[in-house]
Each structure stands twice: as C-alpha cells, then as structure tokens.
Amino acid sequence: MSTNSESATWTSARSSLSILAVSLGLSLFTTAYESSVIPLFARVPTLKYLGHVVHTSTAFALITPKLSSSKILLILGCLLLLAPHTSYWIGVHAARFKDPIYSPLVTHAFVLAPVVYFSVSLAMKVDPTLALIVLAANALQLRPLLALIFSALSLDASNNVIFAALGCVCLAVYGWIKIDGGRHSAHPSAQNTRSTVALSVIPLVFAALLSLNPALRSPTLVDSIVAPYSSPTYPLRILNSTQSKTGVVVVGEILPPADGSSTPLHSIRYLRASHSLLGGVWIGDEVATLDSFPPLTDQYGAPLGDSIYSAFVLQEAVRLVNSTPQGRKGEFNHALIIGLGTGISANAFAQHGIATTIVEIDPAVYDAARQYFGLSDPGPNNVFLQDARGWVRSRRAMVEAEDPSAIKYDVVVHDCFSGGGVPEHLFSIEFWNDLKTILSPEGVIAVNFAGKLASDSSQAVLATLLRAFGQCRAFHDHVEPISQEQFHSHFINIVFFCSPSPTPLTFRPAVKEDYLHSYLRRHILSSLDKREIRHTQIGDNSIWSAATEEKFVLTDAHNTLNTWQEGEAFEHWKLMREMVPDVSLCLLMLGNGFKFNFRKCGEQAP
Template structure:
C-alpha cells in the first residue's frame, strides 16, 4: 500500500505524459503491442481448437467476458506491492507452445464437464493464464509511472487487443487450413515463436518436448497411426480431415454398420449408408441411403401441385451438406446451382459422398451471391423454380441467412410459380422458432410447415419440443397440395419411400397462437437470433453426443 501511495503522490506531481519518449521507451511500447497482438492470435486459436469438442457457440459463450476480466486483473496486478518472482515475458513462449498438448489432454474430460464448463475449464488452464501474463508484461512495458497516464494507456491497449482480435478472425478465417502454421496447432507455435523473439530466454528450451509432441505425437495436430487405432476401438475410421473457413471438417466411417458421415466441428452435416441399413440388406439400392430423413423431405418441392409451368425447372441450393437433396434433384433432370461457403465441404461431398458433377457450384457467401444475382438485370438474370435453404449446423444457423432482407433476396430469385423449402432445427417452444417462421411468412405466401416426425408427447404439456422442420412457401397466394410420389420420385430409396412426402404438418395458428407478436428478424436486430441460439446450441451438444460416442468428438 505504501508503494501505491508513493506512486499516486508521484503521479500528482508529474505531467500526464512525459514530454519526450526516448528510444528505449518506444522499443518497450513496440514490444507491448507485439505481445498483445500475439495474445489476440492465441485467443482465436484457442476458440477454433475447442470448437470441434464443444461447438462454436458454447466455446465462445463466455470467452470475451472472462478475457476482459483477466485483462483488467492483469493490468491492475502491476500496482500490487509484490512482484512475480520471475520475468513473466520469458514464460510466454513456453506456455504458448504447450497449449496444443494441454488441450489434447483436457479434451478427454469433455463429456463429464459438458459444453458450459468444459470451455471455461480448458481455457482456464491454457489461454487465460497466458493472457494474464501477456497483459501483465504489457502493463509493465507501457508503464509511465503516472496513474492518470496509465489509465489512458490501459484503455488504449484494451481497445488495441479487441480490435486486433477481431481483425485476426476476419483475415484468417478464409485462410485457415491453407498451411500447417494456419491451423489450430500451428497458430500456437507461431505465437510461441513471436513471444520468443520479443523476450529471448534459455527457458525456451523447456518447450522442446511440447514442440516434438505437437509435430509428431499429437493426433489433433498431425496425422498419426494412433488416431485411427483409438477410433477403431469404437469401430470408426477417419477417412479425411481438414480445417476450413467454417470449422474442422472430417469424414468418418463406421466399420461394422457401414455408414459414413461428414463432420463440421461438433456437428454432422449429413451421412449415408454405404450398404443398405440393418434390416434392409435384401433391398436393391438405387442411390445411397441418407442417415437423416429430413434431407429427402426438402426434395418435396418437386411434389408441389400445381407444379411450375417451366418444363425444364432450375433449382438453387443454399448450403450443400453431403448433397443428398441436390443429388435427388439432379437425378430428376433439374438444373441445379449450389451456393456453399466452405470449399472443403464441397470437395468432400464430391470425393466421399458421390455428389453428382453436373451442377454449378458457387463457393462463396450466400448473401454475396444473392445480392449479385439480383443486381444482374440483363438476360442472364437467374430465376429458379425451386430453392432449398439448408444451413443448420452446430445447433445453430448463420443468423444473417434468416433475416427478412435475405429472404426478400431469395424471393426475387424465385419464379412466380416457384417454391422454396427452408430447413430449421430447434425447440419449437423457444422464441427463435416463432420468429423464424413469422419472418418467412412475412416475405412469402402459402407457407406450410412440416416436422420430421410426430412428437413423443403432448406438445401443449411438453417443456421442450425439439424437432427438424421444413417450411415450404411460394410467391403466389394460391393454395397448393403435395401430390403422392410415384416410383420415379423414389429413386429406389428406402428413405424417400418413407419420408419424401411431407406428413406431419404443424398448425401454426394453433401451435404458436397470436399473443405476444414475434420479433421479425432483420439486419438491424440480427443479434437477437444469435442470443436465442445459445440455449439451442447447448442442447444440441447433448443431442449430438448420443449420435456418435464421446471418443469420436474428443479425438480429432
């Protein structure tokens, strides 16, 4: 306390900032900026490393709030009367290089910790201590010996940290996986190198075991025979994997039941039976059977009666997955365009799930595509008789693709007698479901909503009603029905025979009622849907853990 009192007295007798900054002080400030920038890289690296184990939303739920608290605590810590018994900067490269190994070890406890505490505990051991020592070192490097000046500097450096963190995410997201250094394991090694340049020390030698483990033995970081040996104990084999702009993408195959799935972080984008599913071995397959029925229900756009007048209809698919619905449309001669943000998803759908080649793929953001095509007023202006909108993953949807503005853009691409099918999964008891349905109904006409299956209990009494549903809408206000599928529609598929025709319609007025008008989603209130989906994502984590065993999610 005496030291703090003396420093406060000195600050009152000194100017807010020194009149001149010598070379040594400028160098110290430069080092401080580099340290914070490196911590920003580690913040992003930590998030993408935990997403395959806990999902993107649970991982980020409290990351920013805890990081802000750690930042403030570390800056205040420099005023304490005692100092750390070591030079904090010398520990930073060592801690950074041990992060992948620590995360690999802690991931094995994810099933017992759950999606709420798991990310907090893991980053409490790995990232937050690193952030504390980084900010602590920065505060000492940027010390002006003046409380007023230090307060201003603290605010400037805090803003610097958050802005750089945002820029790192923005500029790296589309480069993740392009080289080893730009991966969830490569970035901590990059950060360790930068930390070591700022503060070289012989202590760095203690990180050699971590470097060897990351480069040779850590299955999360490098292909190892041990990974498939571990997965084989649960009857799975990893066929391919790569980090990409939407997350960690991999292809897994069950060795005994012969189904194959496409994984994105802590979610599944789809899957197929490589041979007829158990109990149907006698059936001659026309096409590979999907493991999820909801994807074939999207193909029911072809069953809408009356159908579009164009004898050669065109289709647009927003979101690809493994291409189940897209392949179904192509098989019926429908000229199909696909808009998929992730190039690896498209690559793996083609290589491992037999996505038909005769389609046009646009590997870009759907908002960019829709705006560009609507601005095209020439003869090449696109119009579609069928639009499929399926972008659900990780217990959530990209909120920007569920706004009124985006749906208006899709409506303008839909022909006058066309039909759109929108897939959404979630708890119908939550506000998000009602707002999404009502936003869609505000833009389109003739909307009918079908759930994947009948609820297991009375929906009026149930506390939770989680389901997959498809919203079918048209531009016209004329009523329509769905014709019964014929053999040609089925494509020799068991799933299509049982689930292509929409069966379980939701009475929207009865289910949602009219009290408490829903929030119509738009670009101005997009954060509303993002907030609502936090609860849904935590629930989805528990559901998806029952689809594949925990060891599969933890060993990637």
C-alpha cells in the first residue's frame, strides 16, 4: 500500500513538474519570439493581436485530438529549431504586404500559433485536469515578467539561442522517451534498439547542423559585434551591434552600390534601437559644408555630414528665442538634453559654448553617439544614463532643498519619440511641472513630437504643455510648404517651444554663426517664420474650450496617450514601408522621410 501511494505521489509530482516546465518553456518562447519580430513590425503592431493568437491556439489545442507525447515533442522540437528562420523569413515576406495589422498577424499564425498549439497539446497529454488548472491560472502568460527580465539583463539578441535550446530540450526528451520505450517494449531486440537510438539521434544531428552550419543559420545578427560586418548581398555595413536596454542598438551604413547603379538611398550612417531609427548622418561623397569648412568626424577620423532628419536641427531654434533676458543677450549658459539620439542638438550646443547635460536611458545609445557620430565629451557629471522621469524628480528635490549643486537650465530639448510613439510618462502634467521647477524662470523648452495634427495625441501634447507652461509655439520641419489638408492627413514632425515666461515668445532671425557651417541648419533656421503651425491647426478648435480641455490634459492618473498613439504607430509603420526599398527594409528597418532634407537644402553644395 505504501509503495503504491509513493508511486502515485511521484507520478503526480512528475506530471506537475512536466506541465510547469511546458508552461515556462512556452512563455519563454513567446517572449523571445516577440522580441525577435518587434524590430521588423514595431511594438504596437506586434502586440496588437499576439495575445489573441496565443489564446486561440490554446483553445484549439484543448478541443482537438492529441497525438502521442513523442510525436508532439518531435514536431515541437523541429518547429523550435526552425523558429530563427521562420520568424525571419515569414516576417520579411509578410512585411511586404505593407499592412501593420495583417503582416504581423500572418507571422504569428505561421510561427507562434503552431508552437502554442503543440505545447498546450503536450501539457494536456501529460495530465488534462492539471493542465487546465495551470492554464486557468494563466501560467502561459508569463511574458510581461520574462520581458522585464530580458530587458534588465539585455537578453534581446539571444532569441535564436533560446529557440535552439528549447528545441534541443524537446528533441532530447523525445529521444529519451523513444529509447526508454524500446527498452521496455514487449519484444526488445538489438535491431529494434539500434533503430530507436538512430531515430532519436537524427533530430539532434539536424539541430546541430541547423545551429552550427553558417549556410543554414538565420541571417540576423544574433550576438553583439564589435568588428564591422558587411552584407554579402547588399551595400550595407554594420559597424556595431550591442545588446542593451532598449533592444539591440545598431550602428550601420548604407553604402553606394559597388556597380555604380542608381539607388535613392545610400551614403548614410544610421543609429537604430530595435525598430526605432534614432537618427543618422550623411557620409562619403554626401558630406558637404558651408565655406568648405572641415566637417565633423567620428572617433576614427571619418568625416560626417548633416543630419538625415531636419527635426533635430529645428530643435536648435530654441537658441533663437529673444523675448527673454538670456535670449536678448545671447547668454544661454546651461542646456539639458532629454533623449540623446545621435547627439545632433547636444553637439550644436557644445559648439556654441553652452554647458550641456545629457539624460539618456540607454548606455549603448550614448556610446554610439560618442564613437560613431562625433558627439563631444560633455564633461564630468554631465551624463546621466537613466530614465528621465526619476532623474527630473530627483533634480526637483535638489532645487527645492536649495542644494547649491542644483543647476537651473536655460534651454531644454526633449526628444523621446521612438518607433511611432512617445513614452506617455514623460508627457504628463506632473512630469512637465517637475521639469519646470529645474528650468530657469525665463527658460525655454523644445519638445519634439511626430504624428498627425488632427489626432487626439497631438492635441493632448499641446494642451498639456499649455497647461504646464502657459505659452507655446509650434513649428514643422518639412522642407516644402504644407497644405492644410496635408497637415491633417500626413505624419509630420512638430517641435513645440514653450516657456513659463510671462513675455510672449519671439525668435530672432538666424545669422551665419547659428549655421555651424551646415547647409541644413542654414535652410531650416533661416526659414523658421514659414514653418509655424497655429494652435487652431492642431485638431478641432473645440479643444481650447474649457469644457473639453480636460479630456486632453494628460496626468499620471489619466493618461491615454499610448492608446491614442496606436493608430499613429500603424501609420508610421506603413510610411516606413513606402519610403524604404524592400531589401533595405529587410536588412535595416530604417525610418522614413529623410532623403529630401539634404537634397533640397544642400542643392547649392559643391
């Protein structure tokens, strides 16, 4: 009796452990899959229906007939080993549909859904009752916790390793079941045993070939690289790839075609974090300066040209404000940069002799800006690699405690747009009030935002800034004039200039010294008066009535900015596919709308 009881207890414990292992493995796979396709589809489109696919596949597995455990393990192991390839190639071809809903959904259906289905089937095969309890407890949804762990440990680039490891575990268990079953069969024989062992080993050999053979590997770079990598099929060079907080931070270059053929996109060095293009500059023959002045160089002496995005230069118009005492005297002593990117604005402030403090959440972004984009050393105690919300709050506490080391800033550039949206916690009224405390009473802040003017998110950003600072003026970065219809239908960059000063904001005309020998700066800063966007052009006029304004003022307790930005994230994704060739989309996942910046404003360049 005691032996039977112990055996039953051991069987129950083994079943429980097996089901928990399957659940944990599935959550691990889903987390790795999610982070592997986000660079192609961006976070919002990727996650839109991912949960629906998981739940639908789970429900389907509960009601369909089950294969044997060994067959499920064999199929599951093969699916997992193929995941680095299927997630890449199916994702690449699905992306060519240029649909932010169906493209990721197709990828989920062909890559994620089969793994979920067979994983749940395996759990049900072990113990249907216990599996249902585990599923009901939502054990399959450990993704948020695992994603947090991945981010904290910078494991995003290890997705292929996770796929391979899970696949090998499944095939190893499959082999053990087959061998153990052969030993305990009713008619064991040496021939049957050899056949069983061979059948068990073949999948493991397949796994080794798939993982180790360069010709069979997934074309994605799965590990950090420090030596340049050149694509054998496209004029693309990856200078650096680093696992970090915001994903895999990549510095790459699109080179001129080796055969001299015409292509609309080349001679660009860019900085990317996961799906987000953080900025870039022209290189090679596209480098040109006013008066043939020596160009900026990176740490290796390579010449760097203008920014590929004009919005970063438009932010520098904060120096042109002349309605404040500092502005009239040209005495901007301290600047704060929140969101570094490639460091275009930070470098400009340094060249103008302004002491600049940088707050950037990702250390790899800062390192890339210093090494590959010519960012000068900001000096000791001027770089803070952390989330801006906590940093600004701690600085406010220092100011209120009258700490002599607490600096009040004359100008602030706030540029946190990334991958189709902005972090909502950096756009709430509480954040702006904290920031206003560390701003000089006559200081000016430049806030970059991208979207449609008619959108709720654009209205919310402006309404919240006006509530916090009292006055703002908005400008766009387009090279050519924009019609009223385009304002409301096109995805555009807007820079809001705001100040708590009681004096209405005015800007002086730009002069030669403001251009820093840059054709792009000359074009953008000298045409500032033609770029202004009136408040009434941003959304419905009713926003400015007291009855409806409360809907749009963002607070920590009531902040729907991320929800409002979903549609714009889809629009941003589609724009990227329209502007970038398919081949460079697959290799780079670059951003949109930058080629015209140099061509239009630099057409007089030698």
